Amino acid sequence: MSKTSLLIVITKSPHGSSACHEALDLALATASFEQEIALAFEGDGLLCFKPDQNYAQSGRKNLFKMLKALPVFGIEALYVITDSSELNDEHVAGIPENSQQIRSDQRGELYARFDNVLHF
Amino acid sequence: MKFAILILGSPYSTQAPVTALHFCRAALAEGHEIYRVFLYGEGVHLATRLATPPQDELNIYNDWAKFVDEHKIDLVTCIAAAARRGIIDSAEAKRHEKDSDNMMAAYELSGLGQLVDTQIHADRLITFGS
Numbered sequence: 001m002s003k004t005s006l007l008i009v010i011t012k013s014p015h016g017s018s019a020c021h022e023a024l025d026l027a028l029a030t031a032s033f034e035q036e037i038a039l040a041f042e043g044d045g046l047l048c049f050k051p052d053q054n055y056a057q058s059g060r061k062n063l064f065k066m067l068k069a070l071p072v073f074g075i076e077a078l079y080v081i082t083d084s085s086e087l088n089d090e091h092v093a094g095i096p097e098n099s100q101q102i103r104s105d106q107r108g109e110l111y112a113r114f115d116n117v118l119h120f
Numbered sequence: 121m122k123f124a125i126l127i128l129g130s131p132y133s134t135q136a137p138v139t140a141l142h143f144c145r146a147a148l149a150e151g152h153e154i155y156r157v158f159l160y161g162e163g164v165h166l167a168t169r170l171a172t173p174p175q176d177e178l179n180i181y182n183d184w185a186k187f188v189d190e191h192k193i194d195l196v197t198c199i200a201a202a203a204r205r206g207i208i209d210s211a212e213a214k215r216h217e218k219d220s221d222n223m224m225a226a227y228e229l230s231g232l233g234q235l236v237d238t239q240i241h242a243d244r245l246i247t248f249g250s
Contacts, residue, residue: 004239011250019250022161022201029232035239116239118126119250120161 005036007114010045015058023120024066031073038077049094124155124242127163129249136249137166155242157195158235164202169224199229
């Protein structure tokens with residue numbers, strides 16, 4: 001099978017809609033077909049990394065657990081698009097150590113590395 | 121050029137299906153090819169055949185169905201995203217023991233692998249809605 005590279009950019013909050021869940025579903029599906037896949041988080045999407053959220057209350061799948069499982073599926077490339085002043089301690093606690101921080105003005109360079117970029 | 125279309129926005133909450141249809145018509149008119157149209161997220165609502173807008177309003181559901189039929193477009197709806205939102209074909213209705221189905225007959229329900237395949241084989245993947 002030919003290879004393609006995909007960057008999925010998650011910009012929506014984890015409880016506000018099913019967008020984050022379906023973005024992660026797509027990431028897992030893409031990895032299962034042995035395609036290059038990376039995830040970037042920006043804006044409200046950074047809330048996915050906030051630990052100890054009550055997903056049962058909002059009736060949504062536990063995205064924090066899905067994020068923790070990404071390496072099992074071979075998804076190692078994680079980017080956090082933010083200017084450092086936006087991060088607070090609660091976010092930092094959940095952001096994986098292997099993620100790479102990208103300043104918002106470096107977004108274009110990041111996108112240019114991939115065949116396709118999808119926003120959720 | 122071989123275009124693929126990903127529709128993520130629903131018909132009434134967003135302009136995505138309308139803009140996507142305009143894009144597809146323009147692409148074909150210019151001699152390009154539509155490799156596949158994939159409905160995901162809220163975009164799956166476009167696949168219902170039961171929506172009945174008033175006669176003096178745009179019927180984007182029928183416009184898309186007519187376009188797909190006329191140009192033999194491969195339109196695939198994500199099976200998981202669709203089932204969550206109550207969009208099912210006859211086979212899924214039977215499998216989930218539902219009393220009815222509601223999906224356009226010409227559209228196909230399939231998995232996200234079809235979206236991966238789309239990215240591999242199309243020259244450009246264009247997203248409508250987010």
